[in-house]
Amino acid sequence: MAQMLRLVLLGGSAVGKSSSGNTILGRRVFESRPSLRPVTTLVSEHTEQVHGLQVSVLDTPGILNPNARQLIQPVCEEHLRRPGSVFLVVLKVGRISSEQNQALQRTVELLGAEGLRHSLLLFTYGADLEGTSLEDFISEDNESSLPDIFNNMFGRRHHVFDNKAWGPEQVQTLLQKIQTLSNRDVSSRQELLTNQSAPLTHPPTSETELCPLKTLSHSATFCIRLEDVDLHTDLRLVLLGLPGAGKSSSGNTILGQNMFRASCGFNTVSTVSECKTVTVQGRRVTVVDTPGFSDEEKKPKKLFKEIMESVLRLTAGPHAFIIVVRLGRVNLRDTKLLQLMPKLFDECASKFTMVLFTHGDDLRGENVQDLINNNEKMKTMLEKCDQRYHVFNNKSFDPQQVRHLFTMIDDMVQASGEDQCNSQIFKLTTAEEIEKFFQELWRRWGALFCCIAQTNDGSDEELQPLTGDSDKNTDVQ
Structure with missing residues (x-):
């Protein structure tokens, strides 16, 4: 050797x-x-x-x-x-x-x-x-x-x-x-x-x-x-979404205990990234709870960097990007967030992305698939992740709904043909490489990020790279 x-x-x-x-x-x-x-x-x-x-x-x-x-x-x-x-x-x-x-x-x-x-x-x-x-x-x-x-x-x-x-x-x-x-x-x-010596590239x-x-x-x-060989002994999950969607509550439901601070108020609670690991149903499950998009206390470029850094805490790459959406509050920004995922984490991220609807108790017996069929925004959104979605009732730590989520994620990973999301960003090793990569992503997709955050005041500064590059976001359509 x-x-x-x-x-x-x-x-x-x-x-x-x-x-x-x-x-x-x-x-x-x-x-x-x-x-x-x-x-x-x-x-x-x-x-x-x-x-x-x-x-x-x-x-x-x-x-x-x-x-x-x-x-x-x-x-x-x-x-x-x-x-x-x-x-x-x-x-x-x-x-x-x-x-x-x-x-x-x-x-x-x-x-x-x-x-x-x-x-x-x-x-x-x-x-x-x-x-x-x-x-x-x-x-x-x-x-x-x-x-x-x-x-x-x-x-x-x-x-x-x-x-x-x-x-x-x-x-x-x-x-x-x-x-x-x-x-x-x-x-x-x-x-x-x-x-x-060559890696196995096919089953x-x-x-x-x-x-x-x-x-x-x-x-x-x-x-x-x-x-x-057990491919799914552990799970690494990233929760993303708009403020008030229920990311922290969903993280608590997945881990089966109150690990993240959640609130029923109107203001966003998760303003910093948190990463927690717990053994759930015999598996080592790591959940990253990210700051909500459109945090009013932070400028978009700072929020962008914090969200990206929080995802990088999973150095081996996540098994699932979970976009958390509250039932009844689906809008175009949620769709744009799904559109943003493959731009930030390569096209392979699309194979590891799904939607988690919260406040499932509000369905009151209605069929969620019927709601999707009757709502163009929801249909458009789910088309971005190949119709992969699940519904949570975060008022109940019901292990069955978590078990169904894990099964869905396992199926998604198996269908991808890979062990986890192996985007280029997870292969970077030095702080300089990561910072340069962030700059390029912001240059190209900062405008789309600002559109989702809805905090762009029209100034050029909000659309500039993280460290002073004066190129504008001309790649955003």
Whole structure:
């Protein structure tokens, strides 16, 4: 491999993360000893030449330790963007305690769907299997979530270590499996796993197609079953809309608790972006609540930048842009907002955009499809997102309406042929690139944004770029 192989060890305390790091690197660099208290309290990294490869290993604190998530999450987010990075989720062979089960689930939630595709399970204390196959050992565990996680989330991707016997063969076999996971196009970390260096650009011809890997020996066979890879473990959603549409209330309904400040008053409440993540119906759901378009306290160009920056908080790209509209208040500005989405986030954004109607309790038994058929504005609006819409009653934290929304989003993502919205903006890496990109977007589409915000006072300043470019918005029709 041309690039460095980066391995991130994750899991609970006392499962053998540090010992595994020492086994991989072939020398004792991480502190590992019996203790009643966690030994590893900080993230540490060491690099060695291993079997001809430059290997960097990061050891992390136990996932359930105090403040561990604040230390580990930035590491995971950084390495998801770096080629050659693989996450090793470490478990100890033996009966899975409730604490270990909780640590495993917490690790899976932290990684999300994209992280899981770059992960495998590393079982330690392999000698304790005493001749039993790992698959038989796991299938006997009916009380923890391990069988489901092993089969469905990791697609049975695993390796077994005996950290007391530092044999080179077990490390060599692990590195072979890891190389396969990290062997993909450097410019795209969003593709499904394959045994070729080129990314998978189309679905497999069969749902049960296997990807066999070249192995170092006949005993090192390792396969990834594509249908076992869970594409929708996590969801990243962006709420957009006019003031008073019910974005914050909808965010609270989706997350099942009051995470965003909502109000029944006439003034807009969401004047700043907020991003909240909660486990909902077994999935790690992140919702970005954006400032309402036409915030009277901010000039359009400042509001534009804040909304764009709020969307960029989802560095991996959202699974859905949700345009929130209050039933009975549909107007042309909502239609223009849908028109603006592909201009700001490329044409692919159209495949990930839908409408969420709020105040569904006002229907009073009426059929929403009949209302749409009888309202030209609503029909025109929904044509912009291929008729994808859902209705919420935010007075009720009804999990069924949220479940239906998730199903609709999953169907939308599957129909797109991609894992999430991969617009160019989510591939920018530096502040300078992002600022330049914002300037160009404002130059081209600032007038349309002002039209939606309805705060343009006619002055040239409102239509100028973010940082002084004097070109006018001549591209807006």
